[in-house]
C-alpha cells in the first residue's frame with residue numbers, strides 16, 4: 001500500500017531530516033514510527049499525503065506516485081492527523097470542519113449530512129457539533145480532528161502523536177477506535193505503550209534513517225536496541 005524508495009529530504013535551511021529511507025507497508029498493517037526528538041518522524045510521515053514532496057527518491061501510495069500532479073488522488077487515499085489538532089480545525093463550527101472535506105470532493109449535501117452525523121456520533125462529538133473548534137478542550141479537539149479525517153474514508157490513516165492530549169479514559173477509547181479501523185495505519189508516537197497496543201510492526205528512526213524495523217513486541221522489548229536509539233522500554237515492561 002505504501003512504498004518509500006530512497007527518500008531523502010532537507011529543509012530550506014539545509015537541515016537534512018530524512019536520509020535515504022526505504023520502507024514498504026502492506027495493506028491493512030499498522031506500523032509505529034518511533035524515535036527520539038528530531039529523529040525525522042514527522043518529516044517522514046508528512047510526506048505520505050504530499051504535505052512535503054521528496055527531495056530525492058520516491059513514494060507511492062496504492063500504486064499512485066506522490067507528486068504535485070497526483071495530490072488530489074493522494075489526499076483521497078491518505079488521511080493525515082497533524083501533531084497539533086489546531087492545524088486541522090479551521091472553521092467556526094465543528095460540523096463545518098467535518099463537512100469540509102466531503103464538500104471539497106463534490107459530495108451532495110444530503111449524503112454529507114448523513115456521513116458527518118454518523119462520524120460525529122461515533123466519536124461522541126454530536127452534541128458539540130455547533131461549537132467553534134477553538135472552544136473545544138484539547139482532548140475534544142483531538143477526536144474532532146479524527147472526525148475530519150475519518151469522514152473522508154481514507155485507505156491509509158497517518159497519526160502524528162495522537163495520544164498527546166488524552167486522559168487515560170480517552171486514551172483507552174482511542175486505542176479501541178484505532179484497533180477497530182481495518183485500514184492501513186501509520187502512527188508516530190513517543191507513547192510506546194500506545195504503539196504496543198495498536199501496531200503490529202515498529203520502525204525506529206534515528207538521525208533521519210530507519211535504525212530498526214520489526215515486529216512490535218520484539219522491537220519494543222529490546223532494551224539495548226531502544227537505549228542505543230535514546231528510547232526507553234514501554235512503561236508496562238519497566239514495571240516487570
Ligand SMILES: Nc1ncnc2c1ncn2[C@@H]1O[C@H](COP(=O)(O)OP(=O)(O)OP(=O)(O)O)[C@@H](O)[C@H]1O
Nearest residue numbers: 011013015017035036037038039040041042043044
Ligand atoms: N520547518 C523546518 N525547518 C528546518 N528544520 C526543520 C523544520 N522542521 C523540522 N526540522 C528539523 O528536521 C529534523 C527532524 O524533525 P522532525 O520534526 O521530523 O523530528 P521528529 O522525530 O518528528 O521530532 P519530535 O519527536 O520532536 O516531534 C530536526 O532536526 C528538526 O530540527
